[in-house]
Structure formats: C-alpha cells, structure tokens
Amino acid sequence: MNISLLFEKLNLNDLHLENRIVMAPMTRAKAPENTPNNDTSDYYELRAKGGVGLIISEGSYINLHASETGFSDPGMVPHFFGSKALSGWENVVDAVHKHGTKFIPQLWHVGSVRQTGMSPEPNKSGFGPSAVLNPNPGASKGDLPQVMTEQDIENIINDYTNAAVAAKNIGCDGIELHGAHGYLIDQFFWDYTNKRSDVYGGSLAARTKFACDIVKSIRSKVGNEFPIGLRYSQWKIGAYDAKIAHNPQELEDFLLPLVNAGVDLFHCSTRNFSKPEFEGSHLNLAGWTKKITGKTVITVGSVGANMDFVDNYLGKKSNDDSNLLSALNLLCQQLENKEVDLVAIGRALIADPAFTNKIKQHRFTDIISYTPEMLESYP
Numbered sequence: 001m002n003i004s005l006l007f008e009k010l011n012l013n014d015l016h017l018e019n020r021i022v023m024a025p026m027t028r029a030k031a032p033e034n035t036p037n038n039d040t041s042d043y044y045e046l047r048a049k050g051g052v053g054l055i056i057s058e059g060s061y062i063n064l065h066a067s068e069t070g071f072s073d074p075g076m077v078p079h080f081f082g083s084k085a086l087s088g089w090e091n092v093v094d095a096v097h098k099h100g101t102k103f104i105p106q107l108w109h110v111g112s113v114r115q116t117g118m119s120p121e122p123n124k125s126g127f128g129p130s131a132v133l134n135p136n137p138g139a140s141k142g143d144l145p146q147v148m149t150e151q152d153i154e155n156i157i158n159d160y161t162n163a164a165v166a167a168k169n170i171g172c173d174g175i176e177l178h179g180a181h182g183y184l185i186d187q188f189f190w191d192y193t194n195k196r197s198d199v200y201g202g203s204l205a206a207r208t209k210f211a212c213d214i215v216k217s218i219r220s221k222v223g224n225e226f227p228i229g230l231r232y233s234q235w236k237i238g239a240y241d242a243k244i245a246h247n248p249q250e251l252e253d254f255l256l257p258l259v260n261a262g263v264d265l266f267h268c269s270t271r272n273f274s275k276p277e278f279e280g281s282h283l284n285l286a287g288w289t290k291k292i293t294g295k296t297v298i299t300v301g302s303v304g305a306n307m308d309f310v311d312n313y314l315g316k317k318s319n320d321d322s323n324l325l326s327a328l329n330l331l332c333q334q335l336e337n338k339e340v341d342l343v344a345i346g347r348a349l350i351a352d353p354a355f356t357n358k359i360k361q362h363r364f365t366d367i368i369s370y371t372p373e374m375l376e377s378y379p
Contacts, residue, residue, distance in 0.1 A: 036088030043379030051356030059108030111184030112145035135238035174227030182236035212261035229265035304348025
C-alpha cells in the first residue's frame with residue numbers, strides 16, 4: 001500500500017491542492033439563524049489543521065424558498081445568500097486558508113423535500129419538476145410539489161449563479177452543486193420525479209438541461225478558471241436502489257452534456273466506494289465517470305468507516321477493525337490506476353479531525369473510530 005499517493009498534489013484550473021483527501025459535505029444543522037458563526041469556523045478549521053487538502057461545505061441554501069425542509073431544523077442550516085451569512089462564510093474561508101487547505105461551498109436547493117407548514121409560506125409545498133411525491137422520508141407526505149414553471153426555473157438558475165458569484169467574491173476556491181440524493185437538481189435527473197414534456201424532460205440527456213443551464217450561467221459569470229463541481233448519485237434518500245443510468249452507455253448519455261456545459265469536477269456519491277457500479281467491471285461510479293469524461297473525479301462512500309453509512313447511521317455495529325486498512329489499500333490502487341483523483345471522507349473526520357495527518361504518519365491505531373453519537377458533537 002503506497003500511502004504517499006494520497007498525499008500527491010493536484011491542480012484543477014485555479015484550484016491547487018496539497019493532497020487528495022477531501023472533507024465530504026455533511027449536513028450538521030448547527031448554524032443559528034442560518035448563519036455560520038465561530039463554532040462553524042472552528043469546526044472547519046479543525047479539519048484543515050488536521051491535514052485535509054480540500055473542504056466541501058455542508059449543503060447551504062441558495063435562496064429563502066430553498067431554506068425550508070423537514071428533516072432538520074430549517075433555522076439551523078446555513079444560508080449562502082444575504083450579507084450576514086456570507087460574512088460568516090468569509091470567516092470560515094479565512095480560517096481554513098490559514099492552514100493551506102482549500103474551501104468549496106456546496107450549493108443546495110432541496111426542491112420537493114420541503115414540507116408544507118413551514119415558513120415563509122406555510123401553505124405551499126416545495127418546488128419540483130413534476131407533481132410526483134418525493135420518496136425522501138423528510139418530504140411531505142401527501143403534498144404534491146409545486147410544478148416549476150419556466151420562470152421558476154429561470155429564477156432558481158439566477159439564485160445558483162448569484163451564490164456562485166458570492167462564493168468567488170468571498171475567496172472560495174470553487175463551488176459544488178448538490179445534484180445528488182433526490183434533491184432539486186437530482187429531481188430533474190431522475191425519471192421517477194421528472195415527467196416533464198418540455199425541454200427539461202424526456203430523454204436522459206434532456207433531463208440534464210436544468211443542471212446544464214445552471215452550470216452555463218455560473219460559468220458566464222465566474223470565468224473559465226473557477227472550478228465548478230457537481231455531486232451526483234444513482235441512489236436517493238428513501239430509494240437506495242434507484243438508478244439514473246443502468247449501464248455505461250446510459251451513464252455516458254447522462255455525463256457528456258454536463259461536461260459540455262462546463263462541469264470541471266464530478267463528486268460521485270455512492271453508499272460504498274468499494275462496490276463496482278456495473279456488472280462486468282471492477283470500476284465504481286467514480287471510475288466509470290473518469291473513464292467516460294476524463295474529468296477530475298472524487299470517490300466517496302464509507303471510506304474510513306467500518307460499514308455502509310446507512311447501517312452506521314442506524315447504529316448497527318461492526319467488529320471489522322481491519323476495514324480501514326483494506327479501504328486505504330483499495331483507494332491507493334484506484335489512485336495508482338488513475339481511476340479516481342480524490343477521495344472524500346465524511347464520518348471519519350467528524351470522529352477524528354486529525355484523521356488525515358494520522359494516515360500520513362501511519363498512525364492507524366491512533367485514529368478515533370466513528371460512532372453515530374458523535375453527530376451530536378460540534379465542533
């Protein structure tokens with residue numbers, strides 16, 4: 001196992017990373033009045049001091065309508081709009097940069113996961129591409145989403161663009177669009193939630209148009225060197241066996257429009273990074289994405305944890321302490337074979353902010369193991 005591969009530098013446009021380890025975005029709902037505070041800065045800075053090359057923030061709402069959702073306290077999920085929240089994020093960026101770590105915010109709209117009964121418009125359900133109930137367990141039950149008009153789509157594209165411009169203005173090193181797990185952008189990707197008959201629905205390639213239009217709009221404002229990332233997934237919360245693409249050809253049909261629109265970085269979310277995506281190949285989702293697009297890719301999914309993240313979240317136990325070394329060995333093989341470029345770590349960094357430095361120093365037995373109770377700790 002050649003651990004040094006995890007600590008090689010990487011350059012992507014204006015993004016220059018000291019190593020290949022990324023802090024994955026994880027919703028913490030710890031920002032009072034939707035504003036990053038000193039605890040937020042401390043939380044991210046601890047992981048920067050611990051050695052990660054890149055931090056991707058928790059999902060942050062791009063506008064007021066996006067900022068209401070049922071699975072966490074809507075008053076505690078950070079905004080990425082408004083002077084107060086952006087000032088808080090600027091402090092986070094400065095704190096992270098002091099340690100040579102780069103910072104990218106994840107821009108988020110939950111779409112039809114939003115519940116009725118929540119401010120600022122309690123009588124309205126969330127937006128969605130079509131009038132289809134979202135299977136996310138945090139979504140409203142029985143309340144169909146508001147079907148987005150072309151004006152709604154244009155407004156939300158502008159919201160994403162404004163958030164990306166704000167990110168550049170406060171010193172962020174790029175942005176990531178949350179296009180995974182059954183939230184708004186993903187609702188356009190997925191045939192179950194997108195039944196539209198206009199230009200935003202239809203074929204797999206056509207269902208990428210909403211995301212492509214967002215990327216093109218952002219690119220027109222931030223220039224060619226500011227990295228635009230997209231997190232996407234096959235699985236959805238509440239539908240773990242869902243598929244956007246059932247085979248490599250469908251995955252190519254899905255990915256190439258996004259590449260042509262200007263996506264620089266694909267963050268390929270899986271429940272377990274070690275599992276092949278399609279029969280007949282050992283490649284995982286990130287590996288296939290790299291093979292098809294040639295773009296920079298992040299692999300993620302139960303790296304540094306000792307089981308599938310859903311089992312871990314539910315508190316199921318595992319006695320397989322050797323899994324970390326097995327995971328690192330596989331990661332190093334994937335890096336050596338140029339199947340992936342970066343690896344995102346989630347729960348392991350909640351458990352141990354110094355996880356990265358301990359890996360670099362081969363201090364494997366000193367790493368603090370994750371337990372679900374740690375979600376309550378902050379920073």
